[in-house]
Amino acid sequence: MVHRPIYLDCHATTPVDARVVEAMVPFFTEHFGNPASLTHAYGWEAEAAVTQARSTIAAAIKASPEEIVFTSGATEANNLALKGIAEACFSRGRHIITVETEHNAVLDPCQYLASLGFEISYLPVQSNGLLDLKTLEQAFRDDTILVSVMAANNEIGVLQPLADIGALCRDRNVFFHSDGAQAIGKIPLDVNAMHLDLLSLTAHKVYGPKGIGALYVRRRPRVPLVAQLHGGGHERGLRSGTLYPPQIVGFAKAVELGLTAMALESDRLTALRQRLWHGLQPLGGMHLNGDPTRRLPGNLNVSVEGVDGQALLLGLRGTVALSSGAACSTASTAPSHVLQALGRDHDLAYASLRFGLGRFTTADEIARVITAVSDTIQALRQTAATVNPIASQIGHNER
Structure with missing residues (x-):
């Protein structure tokens, strides 16, 4: 052996929990319809499963189901959040704040935006990996439109003080995004208590399948976001592409199991x-x-x-x-x-x-x-x- x-x-990554696989299997073989097919039972079954999964994931972060936009993972969610806000708020300001220890799925989009004329402030961290709130306060400018700070670092595991960061952003009418890929199902997340406007999620860090994630987009007050994928108007026009029910069902089951334990x-x-x-x-x-x-x-x-x-x-x-x-x-x-x-x-x-x-x-x-x-x-x-x-x-x- x-x-x-x-x-x-x-x-x-994590192995897919056997209970997640069990929940997914019927949507490969029996309930295989396209959720956008609204004229027959196969589509209705798939749509119902997606709706239930959306509710489960939303409840896990204290959001409403309509605020969950499914993506292929946290990398796409991060790109949609950063580029979508930048394009939507182009006339308002071109300054974005992030942190030196962010994942490349945030740093690379920021670098891309810098090539288009946006100014990016990369804040240092303290020796323990935590962001100094005074450093953040001093970085705000009149033209700051977005702050992006990850919830849990993918290398050193540090948990940033999201609620305090969010409060500073809210006071200044600046949108707040967090990469929550490593956090979902492992630590409590509350988009309202943390004043989050955008939160990126993924399934495969929490014993779910690869290739599926989501972006939370606040509706009240509404967060303006420009879609980065076009071609069908899915997800209320924010992310076109046929939804993948087996992955979505697996994502929701993984989150549910994570919260329970x-x-x-x-x-x-x-x-x-x-x-x-x-x-x-x-x-x-x-x-x-x-x-x-x-x-x-x-x-x-x-x-x-x-x-x-x-x-x-x-x-x-x-x-x-x-x-x-x-x-x-x-x-x-x-x-x-x-x-x-x-x-x-x-x-x-x-x-x-x-x-x-x-x-x-x-x-x-x-x-x-x-x-x-x-x-x-x-x-x-x-x-x-x-x-x-x-x-x-x-x-x-x-x-």
Whole structure:
């Protein structure tokens, strides 16, 4: 029997829960109609399922069903939010505020908008990854139209103070968007309490299928948004394209399951994360990235002194499936822009491990991971010490 590595990369994606698959299957084979086909039973069945799913997802974030626009995922939702607001508010202002540690699905659209003449302010974060609200206050201008700050960071798991950020935006009549891809089904989200105007969501980070997401778009007061896909007028003209009932049903089921288990799962994952962190600390030279408490329950991100980052991942790949940063950036050899924003130097940012614990992670797996990671780090340090005797001192000055 082939033994697969222990999966601890749940920020990249999660396995689809069997209960989600079960909910989806009938809409591939039996209830396969097009939700836009309103002249027969097949279309009515599909439309009813989409309507129910829309209600489930809306309720999860305290929104109304009409405020949910289905997309192919959070990347498309982010693009629709940023570009849609920019085009709609072009005559009002051309200044957008975001944060240096955002996902590339926000940073790249901002770069694109900058090429069209928009001005983008990329705010720094504190050493713990949190945005300083005073820094945000000072960044507002008379022509600011949008602030985009992610709810939960995909690398270091930090939870930004959305309600406080939203209040500052509301006071200044500035639209507030958040990338909630890593947050849905894991932490409570309330678009009204957080003063959110736009919120991007996706299914595959919460044990749902890939290829389906949504954008929450506030209706009261109405958020102006220009569609980025045209050709049929679906989703009230905001996102054309035939809706995919199996994916949508699976998305809603995944969110429903996440909400049901949220409190207990949060406690369980936090305990496992702390066990992992305490198990690695005796190695010394281990740096925790991100705030120790204001983070996703299943996230642990550490930088390791005295090892080569690529060698560390190669040494672990047969035992533990994890990454050093965002899955969509693995083709890049540059160190994480998120860790550099925290002030980590090149070597530490490059020698980092992102542990993403999830629903199916067990205590036994964490114990095995501690052993595997410890053995690998010690072996790499011993090898380095033969070349550079100074490296042998690493571990005696734990930080």
